[in-house]
Amino acid sequence: MxxxxxxxxxxxxxxxxxxxxxxxxxxxxxxxxxxxxxxxxxxxPSPEVALKGAIQAVQEGQTGYPPIGGMPSFKDAIIQKFAQDNHLHFAPENILVGNGGKQLIYNAFAATLDPGGEVVIPRPYWVSYPLVAQMFGAVTKFPECRESDNFRLTASALAASLTPRTKWVILNFPNNPTGAVLEEEDLLAIAEVLRRHPHVAILSDEIYEHLTFGNRQHVSLLNVAPDLASRVLIVNGMSKAYAMTGWRVGFGAGPAGLIRAMTTIQSHATSGVCTLAQAGAVAALQSDPSxxxxxxxxxxxxxxxxxxxxxxxxxxxxxxxxxxxxxxxxxxxxxxxxxxxxxxxxxxxxxxxxxxxxxxxxxxxxxxxxxxxxxxxxxxxxxxxxxxxxxxxxxxxxxxxx
Ligand SMILES: Cc1ncc(COP(=O)(O)O)c(C=O)c1O
CATH class of the missing domain: 3.90.1150.10 (Aspartate Aminotransferase, domain 1)
Known part of the structure; x- marks a missing residue:
């Protein structure tokens, strides 16, 4: 049986x-x-510098347990990355390194969702969001992003799906599966809606941020609405922009209390991310972006x-x-x-x-x-x-x- x-x-x-x-x-x-x-x-293939960084860590014998939330050198590199690429400023207690962006999302939901809480997931969506949310008993709501809007999320579709029970809103732009990118004016309107719902946290999955075309630039919600910082969790990672899918390195940036709770979940599930993979990721993040x-x-x-x-x-x-x-x-x-x-x-x-x-x-x-x-x-x-x-x-x- x-x-x-x-x-x-x-x-x-x-x-x-x-x-x-x-x-x-x-x-x-x-x-x-x-x-x-x-x-x-x-x-x-993954960048040469990442391979070298990992090899050097092997040679230096960096093979002990890593700190749960991320190696200090990697957290520093992530803080620098946010400052340079996104003009966002974080401290080490705002950062968590996980096994891919995936684990950050899992940790966030595990740390915050109770049965019946609602998670708003604009559709089309990346498959894991609703499945992980539902695993923790959440009710999922799916505002539609339409082809006629180039699959961008409109503020009105978002507003119609928010209730007093909404716990999270997920934003994933550039989007998997549509490739949609939000413009500053879209985000300004979305931020206006979110301000009317102060109980709602926002998970901004920016894992495709570096893959934008033409004169499009990725804009983060916090760039247009820094006042929302106490309830925004940014999820990002090395998989897509650095072709490092197999290294399983992702990172999140958010309010310290949430990051602390997510770190506790991770401490019991997987501990910190492989030291060698983090060393490779530091080298990749610090390399020139060419x-x-x-x-x-x-x-x-x-x-x-x-x-x-x-x-x-x-x-x-x-x-x-x-x-x-x-x-x-x-x-x-x-x-x-x-x-x-x-x-x-x-x-x-x-x-x-x-x-x-x-x-x-x-x-x-x-x-x-x-x-x-x-x-x-x-x-x-x-x-x-x-x-x-x-x-x-x-x-x-x-x-x-x-
Ligand atoms: C939208 C989105 N978010 C997060 C991830 C997770 O990537 P990883 O766990 O490899 O960092 C993926 C991977 O397919 C994705 O498409």
Missing amino acids: DVKLSRRLENLPPSATIAMSTRARALKAQGADVISLALGEPDF RRVEMCAVYERRRDHVLSALQGIEGLSCARPDGAFYLFPGVQRLIGLTTPGGRWLEDDVAVAEALLEEAHLATVPGSAFGQAGYLRLSIATSDADLTEAIARIKDFVQNLRG
Whole structure:
């Protein structure tokens, strides 16, 4: 008999992202030429300086338990990073280093949520927010970010989802899965709404901050509303901007009381983050930003390429992402059609399944992000694969029958 799972897990749906990548791997193992645009992981190696920093830490024998909340040298580097990049000023007691941005979010919810508390998550959203919130008994609310607004969160949609029970509002811009970036005027209006609800804390997930295109610059909520500092937790990390996903290094900045509680949770769950990984992260954060900037330029070029190709395919729509490394095309007009292989496209999940089975292209259905009728395509993959992926999508769409 299997071990009985907790009631907490009873309502957790299986992950569509994992289901899709498992199926893609199985097809590949059978010899199919599968291209995957399903992963949210940079296709660049980690920076040389990070490798050297970690190697040096090994050679110096930095192998003891790290302080729970982060090594002092890394906290200093993070404080400097916030001052330089974001013009925000924090002290060590405002900073917590965790195993990826993910652990910061988990810690924050574990430290603050009681059953029935509400978490407002603009949709489409990154899959982990609602699942972690629900694990702690929270009720989730999903104001919609519309394609017609380039998937930016409007102050009115936010205002309509706030109640006296709201505990957290999540802001994630640049956004996964849409690539939407908020402008200063959006944030000013959002801050105005938040001022009317002083009981609400804000989790600002800025992990894609360095990936913005054209003349777009990431603006943090605290840049336009420093008066909200006592209730804003910024989450960030090394995974995306520095291509350091496997190092599992993230960091948070927020009010000292909250950071203290999150540190306590972490002390019982995982302790501090691997010393060697932190040493690599210090070196990366302190290195000159040219490599980061180059990677961003590559994503931007790919964004332009894939966006114009998708917009040229009859039957698809696609808003322009201004950041991150995803496109989020609408496939509503394909719903109800039939593939050459005889599959009836009932919804976006069926579209993603058919693309995988018949065109050997892995994507993630929008419903995994709370937004049916769309697909998420990652452009963190080679130009050659992207060109082939576009050809497959075009061919797939053109051969659908009514
Ligand atoms: C929006 C968002 N936040 C946070 C994370 C967590 O990243 P990590 O735990 O690797 O720092 C991800 C990773 O996919 C993400 O897309």
